[in-house]
Amino acid sequence: xxxxxxxxxxxxPTSTQLLAEQAAQKMFLEDxxxxxxxxxxxxxxxxxxxxxxxxxxxxxxxxxxxxxxFIFTLADSAFAFACNSHNLRTVAAGCLIDFxxxxxxGDELTAEATEQALAGRSGVYDVLVTNQKGQRxxxxxxxxxxxxxxxxxxxxxxx
Amino acid sequence: xxxxxxxxxxxxPTSTQLLAEQAAQKMFLEDxxxxxxxxxxxxxxxxxxxxxxxxxxxxxxxxxxxxxxFIFTLADSAFAFACNSHNLRTVAAGCLIDFxxxxxxGDELTAEATEQALAGRSGVYDVLVTNQKGQRxxxxxxxxxxxxxxxxxxxxxxx
Amino acid sequence: xxxxxxxxxxxxPTSTQLLAEQAAQKMFLEDxxxxxxxxxxxxxxxxxxxxxxxxxxxxxxxxxxxxxxFIFTLADSAFAFACNSHNLRTVAAGCLIDFxxxxxxGDELTAEATEQALAGRSGVYDVLVTNQKGQRxxxxxxxxxxxxxxxxxxxxxxx
Amino acid sequence: xxxxxxxxxxxxPTSTQLLAEQAAQKMFLEDxxxxxxxxxxxxxxxxxxxxxxxxxxxxxxxxxxxxxxFIFTLADSAFAFACNSHNLRTVAAGCLIDFxxxxxxGDELTAEATEQALAGRSGVYDVLVTNQKGQRxxxxxxxxxxxxxxxxxxxxxxx
Numbered sequence: 001x002x003x004x005x006x007x008x009x010x011x012x013p014t015s016t017q018l019l020a021e022q023a024a025q026k027m028f029l030e031d032x033x034x035x036x037x038x039x040x041x042x043x044x045x046x047x048x049x050x051x052x053x054x055x056x057x058x059x060x061x062x063x064x065x066x067x068x069x070f071i072f073t074l075a076d077s078a079f080a081f082a083c084n085s086h087n088l089r090t091v092a093a094g095c096l097i098d099f100x101x102x103x104x105x106g107d108e109l110t111a112e113a114t115e116q117a118l119a120g121r122s123g124v125y126d127v128l129v130t131n132q133k134g135q136r137x138x139x140x141x142x143x144x145x146x147x148x149x150x151x152x153x154x155x156x157x158x159x
Numbered sequence: 160x161x162x163x164x165x166x167x168x169x170x171x172p173t174s175t176q177l178l179a180e181q182a183a184q185k186m187f188l189e190d191x192x193x194x195x196x197x198x199x200x201x202x203x204x205x206x207x208x209x210x211x212x213x214x215x216x217x218x219x220x221x222x223x224x225x226x227x228x229f230i231f232t233l234a235d236s237a238f239a240f241a242c243n244s245h246n247l248r249t250v251a252a253g254c255l256i257d258f259x260x261x262x263x264x265g266d267e268l269t270a271e272a273t274e275q276a277l278a279g280r281s282g283v284y285d286v287l288v289t290n291q292k293g294q295r296x297x298x299x300x301x302x303x304x305x306x307x308x309x310x311x312x313x314x315x316x317x318x
Numbered sequence: 319x320x321x322x323x324x325x326x327x328x329x330x331p332t333s334t335q336l337l338a339e340q341a342a343q344k345m346f347l348e349d350x351x352x353x354x355x356x357x358x359x360x361x362x363x364x365x366x367x368x369x370x371x372x373x374x375x376x377x378x379x380x381x382x383x384x385x386x387x388f389i390f391t392l393a394d395s396a397f398a399f400a401c402n403s404h405n406l407r408t409v410a411a412g413c414l415i416d417f418x419x420x421x422x423x424g425d426e427l428t429a430e431a432t433e434q435a436l437a438g439r440s441g442v443y444d445v446l447v448t449n450q451k452g453q454r455x456x457x458x459x460x461x462x463x464x465x466x467x468x469x470x471x472x473x474x475x476x477x
Numbered sequence: 478x479x480x481x482x483x484x485x486x487x488x489x490p491t492s493t494q495l496l497a498e499q500a501a502q503k504m505f506l507e508d509x510x511x512x513x514x515x516x517x518x519x520x521x522x523x524x525x526x527x528x529x530x531x532x533x534x535x536x537x538x539x540x541x542x543x544x545x546x547f548i549f550t551l552a553d554s555a556f557a558f559a560c561n562s563h564n565l566r567t568v569a570a571g572c573l574i575d576f577x578x579x580x581x582x583g584d585e586l587t588a589e590a591t592e593q594a595l596a597g598r599s600g601v602y603d604v605l606v607t608n609q610k611g612q613r614x615x616x617x618x619x620x621x622x623x624x625x626x627x628x629x630x631x632x633x634x635x636x
Contacts, residue, residue: 032220033226067235068232072228072254073227094258116616139601283416375509378508379511386553387549413573
């Protein structure tokens with residue numbers, strides 16, 4: 001996710017992809033939560049993000065399985081990277097998660113967020129969380145809201 | 160939440176309260192996630208739980224505010240303690256969270272979970288998350304499912 | 319819900335109540351859906367609405383109970399009247415419904431919508447649907463979005 | 478959706494398809510709600526259903542658009558046909574709908590329901606509602622619960 005020389009060009013497929021990568025890079029640097037939980041960004045594109053996280057012992061709860069909160073947090077981060085991929089500052093308004101199967105200590109979870117709709121300042125994103133065997137762990141649907149401003153400052157790019 | 164001498168009695172208001180406390184105590188001991196995030200149980204009753212958590216620096220994200228995942232996790236824990244308060248092992252099926260206002264580093268959040276419905280093995284619980292000023296931070300609604308078994312073993316109580 | 323002489327006054331408790339009633343009255347006149355289903359407005363206040371509907375034979379489905387869609391529609395109408403009660407044109411962004419118990423032909427359902435949060439143009443409303451015995455039939459949570467404009471034109475009130 | 482001669486065979490791809498069709502046929506005959514709203518079943522397969530409905534004048538509301546309740550009802554019916562397609566009696570536990578764009582009088586809406594997960598007695602289904610131009614009108618996610626029993630009686634098939 002390093003900067004590329006064509007960053008100042010108009011929004012071509014290349015530059016929208018570049019912006020998505022730059023926005024994700026900047027967000028991740030500021031996102032102590034996602035970092036401290038060991039999340040890794042596997043891919044980011046306009047309207048899309050894929051993250052991974054390994055379930056640590058301190059993420060488990062009283063049923064000896066991963067606390068649902070950490071599954072949600074991974075999905076919510078993937079959602080955040082996907083809905084900020086257009087370089088327009090966006091926050092979560094509301095999210096639904098359905099837990100399908102338990103996750104266990106040591107599991108490698110992947111969350112894949114895909115834009116379903118974006119109209120005006122509101123968007124809807126679906127996130128699928130799977131484990132290292134490809135089993136579905138959770139389905140997440142998030143509603144986003146643009147709040148004004150950008151992630152990466154592009155105002156000097158035309159200079 | 161210490162054991163009381165009437166633990167072996169039939170389910171009177173006192174003993175259902177005692178069971179709720181014992182179940183919460185046992186769950187919390189096994190719940191590394193809630194412990195490691197610094198959650199504290201403020202109150203527990205049949206169908207009810209109130210938890211608190213302070214927002215740490217490593218819970219913040221790219222918008223300099225608390226990552227929504229940790230607000231969810233606090234609410235989800237309160238939900239778990241409330242829906243296991245009848246000493247019947249219960250898990251989350253699905254949860255909706257609506258984010259109303261941002262939370263910041265150092266904020267003291269409280270999550271209050273209240274049973275709205277319980278029919279057969281399914282229940283619905285509402286959780287209200289507020290900050291130290293009493294401002295509403297999030298609304299959470301969880302659907303629970305009993306999975307068989309108990310938290311605290313009561314089979315020897317009649318002895 | 320008839321017009322009262324003080325309609326042009328500033329927003330006092332009386333005039334906000336009056337606006338809520340006038341907005342509901344106008345909305346209901348235009349709302350063929352709610353009318354044709356036989357809904358009645360029992361009460362409306364700023365941030366609040368209470369509607370009733372009787373389950374007709376043509377509202378039942380293959381399980382010999384009321385189709386969930388009509389329970390949702392009643393709740394959604396109560397939500398709409400509550401979130402438009404401030405006389406600012408508002409639409410539903412998303413809604414969750416949890417079905418708690420079946421409703422049957424001939425049942426008299428009541429839906430009571432209460433504002434839980436309103437910040438900027440977004441709001442969250444809870445609706446409780448009960449039957450004539452006071453049993454809880456469904457819980458509904460709606461997220462609203464103001465879209466600009468008013469229901470009742472108040473621009474001439476100062477004349 | 479007529480009965481075929483191989484209805485008594487074991488669950489082969491053909492017979493699961495047949496059962497899905499028979500279950501849908503029987504449900505639709507009993508479903509006065511879906512019938513009276515003019516819904517048509519376009520396709521049904523195990524874990525899948527596609528329905529259509531034309532927006533009538535009496536389905537419109539105060540904003541001159543289709544009342545969200547009727548969009549929900551169409552999606553909910555598609556969900557019901559999909560989750561009963563295995564010929565195991567199933568009801569909706571909870572549903573989320575996100576409204577993406579308005580629908581208007583005369584619009585021809587299609588709702589396509591797809592099984593996302595089915596474990597034990599619980600399932601999750603996604604429904605996409607589009608109009609005659611292919612525009613996305615709403616996203617719906619339903620959680621189902623098997624309640625025991627079948628739609629079509631298959632006990633005499635071995636005779």
